[in-house]
Amino acid sequence: MRVNHCGEICAQALYQGQSLTSRDPAIKEALRGAADEETEHLAWTEQRISELGGHKSLLNPLLYAGSLSLGLLAGVLGEKWNLGFLAETERQVEAHLDSHLLSLPVEDVRSLAIVDQMRLDEIKHAEMAVHYGAAELPLLVKTAMKLAANVMTRTTYLL
Ligand SMILES: [Fe+2]
Numbered sequence: 001m002r003v004n005h006c007g008e009i010c011a012q013a014l015y016q017g018q019s020l021t022s023r024d025p026a027i028k029e030a031l032r033g034a035a036d037e038e039t040e041h042l043a044w045t046e047q048r049i050s051e052l053g054g055h056k057s058l059l060n061p062l063l064y065a066g067s068l069s070l071g072l073l074a075g076v077l078g079e080k081w082n083l084g085f086l087a088e089t090e091r092q093v094e095a096h097l098d099s100h101l102l103s104l105p106v107e108d109v110r111s112l113a114i115v116d117q118m119r120l121d122e123i124k125h126a127e128m129a130v131h132y133g134a135a136e137l138p139l140l141v142k143t144a145m146k147l148a149a150n151v152m153t154r155t156t157y158l159l
């Protein structure tokens with residue numbers, strides 16, 4: 001849940017960065033709507049961590065700053081790459097949540113419900129990005145994103 005919470009911190013930063021640089025009013029509005037759901041995800045995961053007696057990742061400020069820079073950069077590259085980056089991020093998050101659903105104990109009903117709802121919302125966010133014209137990212141970029149996400153997942157699991 002600490003990893004998921006950290007992911008939601010990064011989602012905040014990404015959406016903030018992207019809506020700052022996006023120029024299209026309809027896209028800005030859609031980004032804001034998705035960002036609102038990410039704020040809910042952040043609250044759910046934070047609450048679940050405290051219910052479980054865990055702690056939030058020490059790396060959060062660092063990863064927030066990194067994600068904000070990425071969001072701004074993606075925004076500068078133009079709308080279709082901005083949305084393409086968003087769609088790919090959400091798809092990778094979906095895959096992570098899929099595997100998390102499989103590894104959670106069946107009796108942890110609350111965590112399962114949270115992860116499942118987030119998964120549904122992230123799928124919707126990716127579809128929203130595609131709807132507004134997301135470009136398909138080059139394979140190399142997707143692979144680099146997966147590697148980076150893997151490092152982030154492993155480190156926030158520990159720290
Ligand atoms: Fe989320």
Ligand SMILES: [Fe+2]
Binds near residue numbers: 034121125
């Ligand atoms: Fe999302």
